[in-house]
Amino acid sequence: MPAEDTVFYVLYDKYMFWSILVAIFTFGWLITAILRYREGVEPDTTNIDHIEVGAFPVDRHNTRLEAMFYIMPTILVVWLTVLALGSNTAVWNPSEEETFEININAYQWYFEFDYAEQLTWEDTGTGIDVSWDQGVMQVDATGTEATTVKVKIGSDKSDYEINNGSSLMAITANYDSAQHAYVKVYDAEDALIHTWENIPRGHTFITPSDPMIVPCDELVDATMKSKSADTTDTRNVGVQHAFWVPEWGMKEDFVPGLEDGTTLYFMPDDSGTFPIRCAEYCGLQHSVMTGQVMVVAREGMTCDYDSGVAKSETSSSDSYDGGEM
Structure with a gap:
């Protein structure tokens, strides 16, 4: 967007x-x-x-x-x-339609994204499909160049090779939706070509290593609070920050001491990865307080919804590299 x-x-x-x-x-x-x-x-x-x-x-x-x-x-x-x-x-004053809720906390000098509800998403247009059924994962990579599958469920990580004679593989794993999990498919050159991920309620991502992942074509309700990393000093309520996505023309302040925080509503309509900046001077390392917001399609859905506003020809800056989370 x-x-x-x-x-x-x-x-x-x-x-x-x-x-x-x-x-x-x-x-x-x-x-x-x-x-x-x-x-x-x-x-x-x-x-x-x-x-x-x-x-x-x-x-x-x-x-x-x-x-x-x-x-x-x-x-x-x-x-x-x-x-x-x-x-x-x-x-x-957004309508009473269902929103996707996320809590964004700002510290010196990083953002923390706390998920108030579950999000399961999967890449579209890759020709690969990941599905789970009663603890059995199936990866259908027919007609693609997939060679390796990396799976993370909770703290457990495993690598699997796709049989050259078949692009359909199944593994048995102890998985439930309350755990953070991902399935990443790579080609022979170790390039990420497909991602499936489940982000459970209560899971937290922290910049700069992790992006903020939100669904497309849904109204996102972000509660934003400034906090101090030093929890021993109750007088320290954090400092002023600002959540800024330059490519979206969108910015909102984090106000220290504001108990309920501030609120930011937005509805991304294009999938892609966009840079985040802190737009308020917040100390010596203000310039390194950066991150990324990643707009994805929920599992089984696409980002083709017509919101009534013309979409851009180019919607992403840098694709998600599939780094460890």
Whole structure:
């Protein structure tokens, strides 16, 4: 969801269009009046009525033109106001639709992503499918160049080779959805070509090694708090930070001492990996307080939902490298 896909960009585009039209009319009329009535130019008074004090030249005014000068600007201002208020209401007062909740905590100098609900996701468009059934995992990599499968369930990690004679493999593993687990498929050059991952409720990722992973086409409700890494000092409530995703044109502050934190709503519509920055000076290592947000499709779904805002041709900066989590 690059910045040009956001509501802000749409509003900016509309306001700029109407501002240009108003500016052309206003400055055009101003320049015409300056040139026509400049000093040294004798105006043509042939058809001008003789004006007397206390008398209104009713024969020379145009009621329709005068009404237009009042009505048209009023309609334009009201329309722009409704447009702005509507978008503001949508951003700060989201509907009661189901949201994906995540807690984002800011420390000196890293972000922590605490999942308030489960998220199971899988890459799309790779031709590979990972499925689980009663503790049995099946990887269907038919027609792909997959050679190796790496599996992590809780703290246990295992590597498996895909039989060259078959691209369909099954293994038995003690897996349940309450554990963090992933299945990563690699080719012969050890390049990651497919990922399936289950993030249970209560699981935590920490930058810069881990990205924040959120589903596409869902309203994300992020509760944001500033915290101190030193839990022994109750007076230390953290410092000011700001969660900033430059490509989305989106930023929200972490306010130290605010018990309920601040709230950020957003709905990513393009899959990909986007950089995160801290936009508030927060100490000596402020410049290294970075991370990534990774937008994925839930298992069995895609990111093809039409949100009504034009999507960008390019949606990701750097793909997720499948590092250990």
